[in-house]
Amino acid sequence: MVPQPSLGHRPAQITPRSVPWTCQAPRKRIMRHVSFDLLAPVARTAFLGLDAYLRRETRFRCFETYRDPAAQAVAFAAKTSKAAPFESAHQFGLAADFVVWRNKQWHWPATDDPEWDALRRAAHDFGLINGISWDRPHVEHPSWAGVRKLTRKS
Ligand SMILES: [Zn+2]
DSSP: OOOOOOOSEEEOOOOOOSOOOOOSOTTSOOEEEOOGGGSOHHHHHHHHHHHHHHHHHSSEEEEESOOOHHHHHHHHHTTSOSOOTTSSGGGGTOEEEEEEEETTEEEOOOTTOTHHHHHHHHHHHTTOBOOOTTOTTEEEOTTHHHHHHHHSOO
């Protein structure tokens, strides 16, 4: 039997440091969410379909769905994301990241590894977008393009 990562809310061992986000509780544990219930209803069905397909046919598993603003600030400060809080589709429940799960561990193949192409094709088949060359795990709902315009600083 192929081991599966557990679903539910899992704490990601992220230490907030150099965080520009002025949260009231800077020492609060940052959570990595993998629940599809936290995605926007408009996107949920497509992501659930994609996840079911990936579990059946590939080694890709969901690594993160919704990302709260504090976690986004940590990722931005650590330069693992180019988006500041409220500049990412993850804060709007319109994106999820999928990563290779193998031998009970997460694996990030190189960005040019052809294994990522299976994720891109599957996302497209479910009406989702996996098109960022430097962020291969990132899958977003097409409605993000419109929502994104609302988030831009004037
Ligand atoms: Zn992402």
